[in-house]
Amino acid sequence: MTTFLLSVHVLVAIIAIGPVTVAASMYAPAVRAALRDPGDVRTAGVVGTLHRICNVYAAIGITVPIFGFATAASMDVLGDPWLVTSIILTGLAAVLLAAVVLPWQRQLLEEIAPGGATGPAGAGHANPAAVTARTKRLAMTTGMFSLLWAVVTVLMIARPGSTTGV
Template structure:
């Protein structure tokens, strides 16, 4: 059962979190292009599509920690420091996405913006991506693990 839960957890992370990180990273440059050429409807459509991808996959991404907790429970590692740190970083990433990235994307989609606004969004998106990178490293390295990895 543990291997099944772990497989679902990893697949969910790849399928759900991957698109959010990529689409969120692509959004600021696409928004800059759309702002620079307001007559370019394709650029505006791209920005709206990237925002929709971020919103949808953010919701789908909820399954990642659900299966993560189930896997950790099966493995008996719920109290391990590396997992607690991963949980804290995951919560921070979710907060950055929900409270900073998505609302700023929404504002740019709805009202346009400035190059400075896209730069701030790029910075916040970078923080979001770094948090996920740290979680990924912790999940692979797992300090104190008995797997020999």
């Protein structure tokens, strides 16, 4: 059963967390591209699509820690320091995504394309310089989200101090 749970945990992590990490990292540059060409509906459409990808895969990603806890329980490692650290970092990544990245994406999308990328790109922004500055903050925050996942991945593979082997 442990092998099954671990396999599902890893597969869901790859399938759910990978796309949200990539789409989130592409978001700020896509917003800047939409600002450069405010009449191009396609660039706003890309921004809208990236935001939808982030939302959908973030929702699917909720299953990653569920299967992770089940796997850890079956391996009897719930109290191991590497796992506790991973749980804390995963929680931080989830909060960062849900409370900062996704809302900032939504705000930027509304500014460049009111109505969620159905109108012309650039139609809703009042100050392109301010929007560009916010995309830089979003890119930095998204980078922190990605870094948290990278550290969690390394901890899951290396399991420092684990007695169950590598």
